[in-house]
Amino acid sequence: MVKYKKTERQELLLERVSSDPFLTDERLAEIFKVSIQTIRLDRLELDIPEVRERIKHVAREETDKIRSLSLQEVIGEIIDIELNDHALSLFIAEEGHVFKKNKIARGHYLFAQANSLCVAVIDQPLALTKTAQIDFVRPVKLGDKVISKAVVEKMDGRIATIQVVSKVEQRLVFKGRFEMYYTGEGEYDG
């Protein structure tokens, strides 16, 4: 087995650490077959905190109820957001999301990405889906990176209308029109 080059090792390190935050430097040194010092230099360069801080961070996500709204309750990772205007998220179809037989993503994950993006883009204390018309244009396969874009068309005080399109490598795979019901604490009467 050949040792990795620095940059390659650092990429893999980032992946490893984010998929399993519980790995100590010692374990990582074994995995990559380098010294502990090398691992520490890598973490320093990549701004990866020590194992205890990583664990603490994961644990905080549970207790931190404020933060969790924008982080936890979303399928896919939000990569750009302008509240009450538009939002972008990335969802990668993994083993758990696809049919075993043909490796095509189950529709409800695409819906979930779009739906949670709609919830996130509405900057209101309460936002619930009211109706949706959706089209699954092309199947999404295992490993596909789905970029979903939600654009708020109008907000009339109670109902927001949002158009969502999802693409894999620029190709449309899903589109939908969502009506979201929302209320703000006393901002609007209702």
Added chain:
Amino acid sequence: MVKYKKTERQELLLERVSSDPFLTDERLAEIFKVSIQTIRLDRLELDIPEVRERIKHVAREETDKIRSLSLQEVIGEIIDIELNDHALSLFIAEEGHVFKKNKIARGHYLFAQANSLCVAVIDQPLALTKTAQIDFVRPVKLGDKVISKAVVEKMDGRIATIQVVSKVEQRLVFKGRFEMYYTGEGEYDG
């Protein structure tokens, strides 16, 4: 302020630590106005692990929760099915399915229940959702038992039209009309 007696302090200690697992012995010693050693004796007697272990435990719960949720194949348990005709499933809204703030189920779980029911009721090697029009009629709350019923309206050789209604204690909470694409071959050319 009077110092607590041993037993009383230990009770309060248990409460404190379980409500905030991030407290170090040093902090606890300050809180109860005793020495660190006393806190450590207490933890020993009460079998409370050290701060880092407590944090690790919380973090583990968190990652387990995410994993078990994302790996869910089908949402809801099928309780009655007549292939190509109708199907019933039960879904119970649990902690992981609801918004933390208001304990209302996220829309995509209701969609997922309906969607996977539609996939199941089509007796074909391949069944993919093509379009859907859906209505979230009433919010579903934590603990609600949602019964979803899918009825196949027509199947024309490639597309099946299915009506789904979901109820909690006889009250409509969700309805939708799904068009499912299906083939015997397992081919799909978008």
Added chain:
DNA sequence: CCTCGTTTAGTAGTTGGTACTAGAATCAGT
């Protein structure tokens, strides 16, 4: 007063680090 439960103090050792210095190995270009 003495005793026993309780509390405090202090020491040595552990884990998983940070921060730093210094030297060895490797590679890239001339």
Added chain:
DNA sequence: ACTGATTCTAGTACCAACTACTAAACGAGG
């Protein structure tokens, strides 16, 4: 092949937050 930079390894001193242990002080009851 030699030079110089990059990369890796080694080693030291230090830290937080402990465990595990010993020993002493306190405090109220018999």
